[in-house]
Amino acid sequence: xxxxxxxxxxxxxxxxxxxxxxxxxxxxxxxxxxxxxxxxxxxxxxxxxxxxxxxxxxxxxxxxxxxxxxxxxxxxxxxxxxxxxxxxxxxxxxxxxxxxxxxxxxxxxxxxxxxxxxxxxxxxxxxxxxxxxxxxxxxxxxxxxxxxxxxxxxxxxxxxxxxxxxxxxxxxxxxxxxxxxxxxxxxxxxxxxxxxxxxxxxxxxxxxxxxxxxxx
Numbered sequence: 376x377x378x379x380x381x382x383x384x385x386x387x388x389x390x391x392x393x394x395x396x397x398x399x400x401x402x403x404x405x406x407x408x409x410x411x412x413x414x415x416x417x418x419x420x421x422x423x424x425x426x427x428x429x430x431x432x433x434x435x436x437x438x439x440x441x442x443x444x445x446x447x448x449x450x451x452x453x454x455x456x457x458x459x460x461x462x463x464x465x466x467x468x469x470x471x472x473x474x475x476x477x478x479x480x481x482x483x484x485x486x487x488x489x490x491x492x493x494x495x496x497x498x499x500x501x502x503x504x505x506x507x508x509x510x511x512x513x514x515x516x517x518x519x520x521x522x523x524x525x526x527x528x529x530x531x532x533x534x535x536x537x538x539x540x541x542x543x544x545x546x547x548x549x550x551x552x553x554x555x556x557x558x559x560x561x562x563x564x565x566x567x568x569x570x571x572x573x574x575x576x577x578x579x580x581x582x583x584x585x586x587x588x589x590x591x
Contacts, residue, residue, distance in 0.1 A: 377570060377579070378537045379434035385410045385479075385533035395480060396564045398585040405480045405588050407561070408533055412475045417558065418467030422455035424448050428560055429459055429467060430477055431575070434535065438573040442536050444479060445567040446560065453565070453583050460569035461578040472558040479562045482588030483530045529568060529582045538570050538580040 385408040393407040412430055419426035425448035434440045445460035502520045530537040570580035 377440055377539070378535070379436070379440055380535035382433045382435045382439060383410070384535070387533050390481070390533060393478065393480075393561070393563060395587050397587050398565050400587070403587045405482075406590050407478045407480050407563070409476070409478050412477045412560075414470060414472055414475055414558075417470050417472075417475050417560065418464065419470060420445075420455075420459035420462050420467050422447065422451070422459060424451050424455075426468075427451070427456055427459035428470070428558075429462075430475070430560060431464070431571075440536075440573060440579065441571040441575045442531075443569045443571060444562060445569070446562055446564070447566075449564060453567070453585070456565070456567045457569075457581060457583055460567040461571065461581060464575055470558055472556060474557045476557060476559045477562075478560070479531070480584075480588045481532045481590050482584060483528070483590070484568075484582050484584055484588075485528050527580070527582070529570070529580065531568070536570070 389409040390406050391409070392404040394402040395405045395407075396402045412432070416431045416433075418429055420429060421427075427445050427447045429443055429445045432442045432444070434442065443460045445456050447456040447459070528537070528539050565583065565585045568582045568584065569578050571578055
């Protein structure tokens with residue numbers, strides 16, 4: 376779990392409602408935060424259909440996490456945007472601008488996944504079999520994995536970021552613009568978010584915002 380403040384928080388007075396265009400449905404106004412970002416913390420990753428812009432915001436502290444947001448061309452599918460968010464920074468191309476203005480919605484994204492339905496494809500099957508499962512080292516009762524549920528949360532606002540994932544295991548007895556001086560990077564359409572470790576090489580958490588964001 377991560378709960379951290381931005382190294383440079385957004386000013387709340389600068390947050391204004393702007394339209395967000397979801398993957399499906401009509402655009403709606405959402406609170407859009409605003410701040411300038413060092414040009415060095417913005418790059419592009421080549422992708423089919425056009426480059427994906429990636430912006431990296433550091434959290435406070437000597438070993439603070441690095442939070443990346445990736446914005447693709449209008450209509451781009453999620454896969455290249457997600458992969459651009461956690462791609463090595465060295466794989467990116469610098470942007471040819473003198474200044475970057477970032478507009479990013481406040482959002483809370485919650486997801487849940489029934490993990491047990493994916494386990495057989497990963498080679499985990501015996502533990503799900505009420506006849507073949509063997510957990511004798513855990514209990515004298517004959518147990519098997521009934522279900523595995525994972526819930527994840529990411530919350531982004533002017534102050535910082537919170538990200539957490541909780542997995543519950545239940546066991547029971549058998550039964551991502553033309554060049555110019557300023558890049559205006561507005562996350563007003565589906566985008567990806569990746570929480571990276573302090574080195575910027577290990578993705579700790581990732582999410583894709585396809586719907587109208589729920590305000591944080």
